[in-house]
């Protein structure tokens with residue numbers, strides 16, 4: 273990078289006017305080049321801090337020498353004084369909307385209409401340009417002799433609003449086209465949108481400034497673009513993708529839609545890279561499927577894909593029906609958001625006693641399914657979003673994510689709306705609900721002993737696939753078993769017989785047999801799964817595995833002190849305290865005992881004859897001081913995996929595990945070519961069998 277004129281040094285003479293001008297022109301070109309690389313090419317060319325430094329220098333230069341100011345300087349993107357209102361602009365060519373299709377049949381039908389319209393009942397398939405349907409706002413950008421002179425919203429399609437000063441703040445939009453020979457007039461059409469990450473950042477800022485949050489990126493983009501004060505727009509990161517054209521004067525129209533977008537790219541306009549040219553209905557449906565799978569990973573929101581007949585000549589032949597072109601179709605995903613009414617707000621009690629407010633909703637079809645409940649997360653969230661009973665709300669269900677209430681519709685709140693009141697007693701067991709000062713979650717204090725909801729949640733967790741993996745023991749079966757008082761703890765599961773199970777609703781002899789067999793099978797498990805199945809708060813699968821490999825034995829985990837727990841990788845004070853609290857409850861220790869008595873086992877407490885063969889026949893010799901394991905601990909781990917620990921090295925020794933200050937045994941091992949492990953190596957060896965036992 274060139275040094276700044278303000279860096280000092282140099283000859284010490286004040287640079288003359290020509291220098292300023294050259295430097296300013298260089299800075300403008302440089303900043304525009306970096307903007308182009310970042311927004312149009314998606315390939316940043318300098319770190320943000322360097323960009324900001326160049327930008328600052330140009331700003332200072334322009335303040336000192338106002339005569340340098342040019343309309344395409346990047347400093348012109350900071351916004352101007354507020355407008356009293358937006359002027360109306362009549363579009364020279366109307367901005368149309370798109371016809372919609374939802375299922376495969378609609379697409380096949382669209383292709384047929386296109387063929388009919390073109391009178392090509394031949395074998396040749398139509399080429400379609402396929403692209404994304406961005407969830408933002410349509411905009412028309414007018415460039416005259418390559419300079420952005422005006423920007424207008426779509427409005428009603430014929431007349432829109434002049435949002436030029438707002439659009440000028442968007443770094444993704446070039447203020448001047450990259451061309452030595454730009455068209456006299458070019459209307460670029462495309463979508464202004466906000467990326468998901470920028471949306472999240474904006475809402476975080478709104479939250480900390482105690483301002484209203486935006487419901488979704490589209491609303492945030494619309495709200496930002498329709499600011500009369502463009503200095504506010506300048507603080508929001510908006511993006512732009514070009515996808516269409518209005519007037520073109522002084523250049524030849526490219527022959528196809530794809531060629532138009534290629535040309536736009538050379539002009540420095542951002543064009544989304546998720547596009548293609550495909551053949552016929554099959555090609556379009558293939559693209560729809562591909563986009564569907566990557567939708568969630570895209571950095572911005574889309575609500576479908578758009579198909580456009582690629583050849584512009586064919587587009588012209590097809591023309592328009594009412595306000596939509598016959599050459600294009602939007603293939604929409606099922607809406608992920610819908611409005612409905614909150615009938616009630618109830619609370620649910622989770623397996624750890626966590627109280628979650630849940631909105632009971634008037635049934636609504638959203639994200640491809642009918643939704644009747646949506647989570648409100650916790651009490652603070654209900655207050656923050658100010659959701660009340662009776663409100664009309666926006667509900668969101670994206671992919672497999674649990675449906676949630678996004679916001680209420682303020683204009684539709686009635687005077688009879690009722691605020692949510694957090695209950696003080698658990699609705700299931702009547703125990704007190706407590707919320708610790710530094711926690712967002714309120715909990716039922718009954719524990720699983722008193723609270724059937726926690727008992728059910730705990731049992732569901734215990735039986736789940738990644739825990740004890742009891743196939744066929746579903747939520748409804750657990751509900752019945754608990755409600756009828758047949759079982760209280762997980763250990764009771766192993767006392768269930770076919771007769772008792774078969775007597776339950778929706779159970780027959782065969783399904784009862786299957787459950788009993790699945791329970792029997794689940795008895796053979798791993799220590800990691802067993803610890804996870806206990807449902808200790810904050811102990812997820814990974815932590816459970818860590819505990820298992822660190823301690824090698826459940827009794828060691830039960831007896832571990834806080835300091836010992838903190839030695840385990842990834843365990844911090846919160847998790848350590850939670851484990852201590854769990855095992856300080858005698859009932860939990862008894863549960864472990866009862867489960868073992870019921871026949872649950874894992875590698876280290878296997879009955880001798882079924883002991884894992886994994887290290888059997890292997891002889892180990894320990895020497896020196898290992899960094900974290902005592903000699904006894906290391907020996908216990910080896911023996912638990914079936915290995916033997918011997919006192920001296922011979923040709924029969926499989927491994928020597930050597931720590932600090934290892935002596936003659938290590939030398940001997942080297943002489944005899946015996947494999948030598950350090951502590952990490954030993955752990956890796958022991959863990960290599962995790963999947964198998």
Ligand code: IVH
Nearest residue numbers: 368369370403404405406409410515578597
């Ligand atoms: S083309 C002549 N292409 O969808 C066709 N529109 O319902 C004019 N949109 O108002 C639009 N992505 O805001 C087109 N790739 C895309 C689009 C797109 C989103 C929006 C646009 C327009 C609406 C039409």
